[in-house]
Amino acid sequence: MPETLTVGNLEAWYGESKVLHGMDFSVRAGEVVTLLGRNGAGKTTTLKAIMGLLDKRSGSIALNGREIIGAAPYDIARKGIAFCPEERGIFASLSVRENLLLPPKVAAGGMRVAQILELFPNLKERLDSQGTKLSGGEQQMLALGRILHTGARILLLDEPTEGLAPVIIRQIGRTITELKTLGFTILLVEQNVGFAAGLADRHYIVELGRIVEEIPGAAFEGRLGSLKNYLGL
Amino acid sequence: MTTILGVPSAVLYGQLLLGLINGAFYAMLSLGLAVIFGMMNIVNFAHGAQYMMGAMGAWFLLNYLGIGYWWALILAPLAVGAIGIVIEMLLLRRLYKLDHLYGMLLTFGLALMVQGMFSDWFGSSGQPYSIPQALMGGSHLGFMFLPNYRAWVIAASVVICLGTWYVVERTKLGAYLRAATENPMLVQAFGIRVPRMITLTYGAGVALAALAGVLAAPIYQVSPLMGADLLIVVFAVVVIGGMGSIMGSILTGFLVGIIEGLTKAFYPEASTTVVFVVMAVVLLIRPAGLFGSKPEAAQGQPQSSLSAPAPSARTQSLIFLTVAACLAAAPIIVYPGFMMKAMIFALFACAFNLVAGYGRLVSFGHAMFLGSAGYVCGHVAKIWGLPPELAILAGTATAAVLGFVSGWLAIRRSGIYFAMVTLAFAQMVYFVALQAPFTGGEDGLQAIPRGMLFGLIDLSRPANLYTFVLAIFLGGFFLIMRLVGSPFGRVLKAISDHDARAQSLGFDTSRYKLVAFTLSAALAGLAGSTKAIVSQIASLTDVHWSMSGEVLLMTFLGGVGTLYGPLVGAFIVVAMQNYLAAFGQWVTVIHGLIFVVCVLAFRRGIVGELIEFWHRRRRAPAATQAVLRKVAVATKE
Numbered sequence: 058m059p060e061t062l063t064v065g066n067l068e069a070w071y072g073e074s075k076v077l078h079g080m081d082f083s084v085r086a087g088e089v090v091t092l093l094g095r096n097g098a099g100k101t102t103t104l105k106a107i108m109g110l111l112d113k114r115s116g117s118i119a120l121n122g123r124e125i126i127g128a129a130p131y132d133i134a135r136k137g138i139a140f141c142p143e144e145r146g147i148f149a150s151l152s153v154r155e156n157l158l159l160p161p162k163v164a165a166g167g168m169r170v171a172q173i174l175e176l177f178p179n180l181k182e183r184l185d186s187q188g189t190k191l192s193g194g195e196q197q198m199l200a201l202g203r204i205l206h207t208g209a210r211i212l213l214l215d216e217p218t219e220g221l222a223p224v225i226i227r228q229i230g231r232t233i234t235e236l237k238t239l240g241f242t243i244l245l246v247e248q249n250v251g252f253a254a255g256l257a258d259r260h261y262i263v264e265l266g267r268i269v270e271e272i273p274g275a276a277f278e279g280r281l282g283s284l285k286n287y288l289g290l
Numbered sequence: 291m292t293t294i295l296g297v298p299s300a301v302l303y304g305q306l307l308l309g310l311i312n313g314a315f316y317a318m319l320s321l322g323l324a325v326i327f328g329m330m331n332i333v334n335f336a337h338g339a340q341y342m343m344g345a346m347g348a349w350f351l352l353n354y355l356g357i358g359y360w361w362a363l364i365l366a367p368l369a370v371g372a373i374g375i376v377i378e379m380l381l382l383r384r385l386y387k388l389d390h391l392y393g394m395l396l397t398f399g400l401a402l403m404v405q406g407m408f409s410d411w412f413g414s415s416g417q418p419y420s421i422p423q424a425l426m427g428g429s430h431l432g433f434m435f436l437p438n439y440r441a442w443v444i445a446a447s448v449v450i451c452l453g454t455w456y457v458v459e460r461t462k463l464g465a466y467l468r469a470a471t472e473n474p475m476l477v478q479a480f481g482i483r484v485p486r487m488i489t490l491t492y493g494a495g496v497a498l499a500a501l502a503g504v505l506a507a508p509i510y511q512v513s514p515l516m517g518a519d520l521l522i523v524v525f526a527v528v529v530i531g532g533m534g535s536i537m538g539s540i541l542t543g544f545l546v547g548i549i550e551g552l553t554k555a556f557y558p559e560a561s562t563t564v565v566f567v568v569m570a571v572v573l574l575i576r577p578a579g580l581f582g583s584k585p586e587a588a589q590g591q592p593q594s595s596l597s598a599p600a601p602s603a604r605t606q607s608l609i610f611l612t613v614a615a616c617l618a619a620a621p622i623i624v625y626p627g628f629m630m631k632a633m634i635f636a637l638f639a640c641a642f643n644l645v646a647g648y649g650r651l652v653s654f655g656h657a658m659f660l661g662s663a664g665y666v667c668g669h670v671a672k673i674w675g676l677p678p679e680l681a682i683l684a685g686t687a688t689a690a691v692l693g694f695v696s697g698w699l700a701i702r703r704s705g706i707y708f709a710m711v712t713l714a715f716a717q718m719v720y721f722v723a724l725q726a727p728f729t730g731g732e733d734g735l736q737a738i739p740r741g742m743l744f745g746l747i748d749l750s751r752p753a754n755l756y757t758f759v760l761a762i763f764l765g766g767f768f769l770i771m772r773l774v775g776s777p778f779g780r781v782l783k784a785i786s787d788h789d790a791r792a793q794s795l796g797f798d799t800s801r802y803k804l805v806a807f808t809l810s811a812a813l814a815g816l817a818g819s820t821k822a823i824v825s826q827i828a829s830l831t832d833v834h835w836s837m838s839g840e841v842l843l844m845t846f847l848g849g850v851g852t853l854y855g856p857l858v859g860a861f862i863v864v865a866m867q868n869y870l871a872a873f874g875q876w877v878t879v880i881h882g883l884i885f886v887v888c889v890l891a892f893r894r895g896i897v898g899e900l901i902e903f904w905h906r907r908r909r910a911p912a913a914t915q916a917v918l919r920k921v922a923v924a925t926k927e
Contacts, residue, residue, distance in 0.1 A: 108479045134481030146476045149470040158462070159469055160480035207481075 061085050062107070062138075062211055062244065066155060068266075069099075078266040079116070084211070089233065089243045091253040092214035094263035095289050100246040101143055102283055103263070103279045104213045107244075108140045109133045116178040120211075130228045135163045139204035143215040143246075145196045149189040156188040157203045164208030168239075173202045176232060194225035201232065218249045250288060254278070262287050295556065301907040302555045303434040309551015310420065310544065311440055311509065314447035317543025318502040319524045320531065324539045326495040330488055332382060332393030333578040333706045337524070338517030340496045343370045344409060344503025347514045349419050359422035359508070366504050367497040374496030374798055378489045384890060390706045391652050392889050398839065399516070399885025402712030406878030408514035414875075416511025443505050450501065451540045458536050464524045467491065519717075522835060526569045526714040529707060532582020540578060545582075549833050559725065568717035570699050573711065577702040603775075610771065613854070614764050623697055632864040634821045639844040640770050641813035642646070646842075647851030648774055649806045650786030651701070654709040655679055655716025656814055656841050658696070659689040661833025662719055663815030668735040668828035669728055675776050678741045678749055685819030686812050693811020694804070701803045704789070713835060719832045734829030738822055755824065762820050766813050771853060773809070835880075846888050848893025858897055 062084045069077040072156035077099050084090045092100045105112045118126045120136055128136070139160070148156055157170065157180070174181045177198040183191060191199060197217055204212060214233075218226045226249070233243060233256055247253040253260065254277050262270040264287055272280050292299045319337060326334045334340075347366035351357040357365065377400065385393050421439045428437035458464040468482050470477045478484045503517070525547075531542030546565055554561040572580060600834040601609070620629050627885055638660055646652045667685030670676050676684075700711040723729045730736070740749035749755050773779050785799045793799050822828045831837060840863060848859025863881075870877050892899050 110475050129483075130475070130478040131481050131483045134479055140476075140479045142476060142479075146473060148469045148472050150472060151465055155465040157475075159465055161482060164479050193369060204480075 059233050061119075061121055062242070063117070063119045063122075064103070064107070065117040065119070067103065067106055067114065067118065069102055069111050069114040071111070075269075076266055077106060077114070077227070078267055080263075080266070082261050082271070083266050084242055084244050086242055087237070087240055088258045089237050089245060089256055091245045091247050091257040091260045092263050093247060093250060093260055093284075093288060095255060095287075096248070099266040100152040100263050101215055102266075104140065104215050107133070107138065107213060130286075134160070134209065137164055137208055137209045138211045138213060139163075139209035141204055141212065141214045141217065143219065145190070145200040146249075147188040147196045147199055149187065151188050152184070153186050153188055153199060154184040154272065156199055157184075158206070160203055161208045162206070162208050164210070166208040167208035170206060173205050176235065177202050178203075179247055181237070194221050194228075197221060197225070197229065198232075201229070205236075210240070211244070213244050213246075214249065215246045217245070218247065218252050230256060248288075250281075250284070298554050298841065300434060301554075305416050305551045305555040306548065307434070307436070307551070308514070308554070309549070309587065310444055311547070312550060313544035314444055315506060315520065315543075316504055316527045316547055317451050317540045318447055318505075318525055319499060319520070320527045320539040320543050321451055321536065322495040322498040322502075323528055324533045324536060325454070325458065325467075325498075326492055327533050329467060329491040330378075330382065330386065330393070331390050332385065332397065332493075333390065333710070334495065335394050335397035336377075336400040336404065336501050336522070337397075337496075338519075338521030339404040340370055340374065340499040340517070341503040341520065342408065342504070342514060343373070344500025344516035345507040345510075345512045345516060346412070346503075346514070347500065348504045348507045349417055352419065359504075362507075363501070363504050367500040370500035370503075371493040371497030375489055375493040377496075378492040381890065382492065382888065383489075384484075388893075391709065394706055394709060394895070395842070395885055396889040398842075399815060399882040399889065400884030401521075402839065402885065403879050405514050405518060405883075406875045406882060409878070410875035412514060414514055416513035416516070419507040419512050419653075421508040439508055443509065446505060447502075450498070451543075454498070455540065502761040518835070519769055522713055522717045523565055524564045525710040526717075528579075529569050529703070529710050529714065530572045530579060532579025534579075535581045538579075538581025562721040562725075563718045566714050569711070569714055573699045573702050590833045606771065607776075609854075610768065613737015613857070614760075617763070621756055626752060628864065628868055630756060630759045630824050631821075632861045633759055634817050635841075635844065635864050636823065636857045636860035637763050637766045637820075638814050638817040639841050639848070639860045640767055641810045641817065641900045642841045643845050643850060643852075643856045644770055644773065644813070644843065645803075645806050645810040646845060647855075648779060648786065649782045649803060651704070651803060651807065652709050653700075653712040653807075653810075653838070654835070654842070655696070655712035655714070655719075655838050655871070656810075657833050657835065657837035658716040658719040658836060659693055659811040659814035660818035660821070660841075661723060661828070661830075662687040662692055663724060663818035664822040664828035664832050665729050665735060668738040668822040671741060671823065672735060672738050673728075675739075677745060678743050681741075682816065682823065686815040689815020689818065690808055690812035693808045693815075697807035697811065697818035701800055701807065713838065716833070716835060716838055717780035720830070720835070721870045723830060723833045729828070729830075732830065734827055735822075736827055738825065738828065740823055747821065759820060759824060762816065766816055767857075770813070774853065778802070778805075840881070843884060846895055847884055849898035849901075850900065852895065852897040855895045859895065862896075 064080050064082050067077055067080040068075065080103055092103060094100050102111070105111050107118055109128060114126065116126065117124060120138070125133060125136060130182065148159070151159065157173070179195050180199060180202060183195065188199065189196070203219065217229050230252060236243065247255065258274045260272045260274065260277060261268045262272070262284070269287065282285070294302050313451070319341060323334055323337055326332060344366045347369055348359065348362035351362045351365060381396060382393065385396060390463040391493065425439040425442050428435055458467055468479065468486060470487060474484045527542050527546050528539070530546065531538045546568065549568060550561055551563055553564040617629070617633065642656050644654065663685035667681045670684045671678060671681035696715045700708055700715065703711055705790055724731060740755065743749055743758060747754050749758060781792065781797055781802055785797065785802055789799050818832060821832070844859035844863045845856045846859070847862060848857065849855025865878065866880065870880065888895065894902055
């Protein structure tokens with residue numbers, strides 16, 4: 058059954074302050090979809106809200122038609138959604154191997170470790186190093202790699218290019234394209250418009266905690282002018 | 291007989307073995323503390339009580355159910371671990387988002403409750419627990435005699451420690467634990483049930499303490515307080531080693547045990563204090579601890595502070611004068627002895643509040659200032675025969691010096707570590723008081739003369755004595771009140787809010803903290819000296835850790851960080867001591883219960899909650915008031 062993620066009227070709060078004011082969007086099976094927007098628009102918060110990492114949220118998050126907004130945070134991953142956080146979240150007290158194997162299997166059909174290491178050859182020689190001794194790019198690969206063996210088919214990636222060198226960014230881009238051909242469904246949060254443009258099937262523009270526009274991937278170049286307004290380019 | 295450096299070799303080896311045994315228990319207990327702290331950020335003050343419950347459990351199983359040592363080794367830790375799981379689910383779970391100190395206070399309350407109940411049921415004297423049949427006897431190693439049971443304890447503890455280390459550092463489960471220690475939210479997002487893992491970790495850490503307790507039962511006497519003093523040494527071990535690393539805890543535990551053993555062989559007088567000296571040296575050289583990677587983060591989450599603004603200077607003076615008048619008139623209806631005791635403790639609590647409430651340096655060792663000042667004051671008045679004002683001055687000065695030295699070392703750490711360091715120093719002072727010749731040991735100093743104040747006023751007359759105590763209390767209180775409102779007090783509050791930010795504004799924060807701590811110690815010493823003159827006794831009670839706990843209780847019950855909270859708290863606690871004395875050990879249980887309730891339900895304390903309530907009512911929008919009035923009118927009609 059193809060996976061879809063449908064978010065409806067999603068609101069979320071950090072303590073007293075409301076950050077999401079009714080997000081509406083969906084990701085269809087096998088798609089790569091981006092959330093684009095300025096700093097503080099609510100992109101990362103949207104991913105965290107989907108993963109159940111916020112104290113207070115309301116609205117609807119449906120996975121294949123089933124409501125999951127009430128589920129405990131540890132249950133959401135088990136329904137087949139994997140999360141690659143901003144700033145990578147590599148554990149300093151774990152080796153690269155332990156980091157890679159940490160997320161438990163949630164479904165059959167995850168990638169094998171050998172396959173993941175083929176995708177990210179840099180990690181192969183560093184398996185026994187401390188996780189945070191890796192370079193930024195390697196840490197990003199580790200953060201991506203570790204969610205591929207769990208069997209989750211929907212990946213939420215939060216700014217995987219942040220703070221990385223152009224050559225590494227291109228490599229990450231190729232990886233995401235490859236993951237798409239492998240059938241993964243990807244929701245990507247980005248500020249790097251150039252990077253997102255070449256990858257995604259559709260783009261959503263986020264502003265002040267709402268979706269303000271949806272742009273098909275093909276139309277992206279033509280709309281760049283009006284996008285500058287939204288994205289502050 | 292061969293000697294090594296002047297000590298008979300048999301004695302040396304014997305003490306080394308004893309040191310190794312003690313070290314084994316330090317290692318097992320600090321290991322459990324480290325695992326629990328890593329996972330839940332709670333310094334488990336109940337660890338000593340849970341160790342005791344393990345030993346008591348073994349004793350209970352044997353004497354009531356006829357179940358022997360080997361089964362006890364399994365059953366007692368399981369039972370105590372299960373109790374730990376219940377405690378985590380019912381109580382500790384509510385504290386994870388608060389300052390780490392609350393966890394320490396709550397588990398301290400639990401420890402008091404457990405120890406009080408067991409003391410009531412079994413008496414506080416020790417019960418023997420015999421060595422199991424299979425491990426009786428011993429063997430001659432040529433240079434010394436090694437009892438089998440001691441060999442077993444060392445072997446078992448090494449296996450337990452290394453086993454725990456292996457599970458945490460080398461297994462998949464351990465990887466989950468370590469990851470959850472760093473970033474529990476992300477681990478949850480991977481689909482791991484972190485809350486359940488935390489519960490089980492606490493259960494396992496507690497079971498480890500109980501297991502150590504069972505192992506200890508045949509060596510030490512089984513008694514309700516066996517864990518309390520041990521835990522303080524373990525805290526010192528934790529400060530020496532740093533809580534960051536499992537292997538560090540194990541090594542430090544054994545190391546400290548061996549150092550203690552060697553000291554006992556070469557210089558027995560210092561054997562009880564050497565751990566604390568080592569701690570002081572480590573604090574000087576490597577404040578983060580031998581194996582600690584970095585000192586703790588500067589600040590935890592904010593305390594539930596008051597949102598009400600301070601009252602105006604005029605209101606403040608008015609309240610002060612009213613309180614003064616009430617205290618002056620009180621002896622007409624209240625027993626003056628009670629009033630004097632309460633005022634002395636109130637001064638003590640206010641002094642404590644100066645650092646705990648306004649500087650947010652919660653000391654667990656303030657009894658050392660109260661007690662040592664009492665001893666010095668008593669000594670000066672009784673043995674040297676000096677008048678009371680000089681005796682009190684000497685006591686206060688001693689406390690100030692002690693506060694300066696211990697504060698100079700302790701402020702290198704903050705938060706829970708500060709609490710542990712001060713507790714450890716206070717324990718050192720306690721041992722000194724226990725052994726030093728001039729304190730009178732267990733008997734204390736008795737029949738301290740009250741004397742003639744300034745050579746004019748006879749303090750043995752009740753009215754004079756009452757006036758004297760009242761004057762000292764009001765003077766001390768007034769000083770604290772002015773300090774808190776002064777620029778100094780404001781800087782202190784700023785530092786407690788955010789140390790680094792205050793530093794970036796150009797304040798030498800360490801100096802402010804040290805001055806505040808020394809002042810607080812001096813005022814606590816003033817209370818202690820006055821107490822010695824009034825009660826004519828200086829005893830070990832006043833330097834014991836339970837006194838440090840009592841001043842914490844008074845301050846938190848009344849309202850930490852409020853001017854009058856400690857005063858209210860002191861009166862309540864002293865009244866409880868007076869009127870509930872018939873309940874014996876249950877007073878301790880009630881104290882513990884108050885801690886638990888305070889931490890869970892009203893962290894602002896009585897006065898704090900009252901101020902908050904008053905303030906909220908005044909802030910309530912007029913519209914609501916109007917609606918309420920209409921409703922009231924409507925119901926009348």
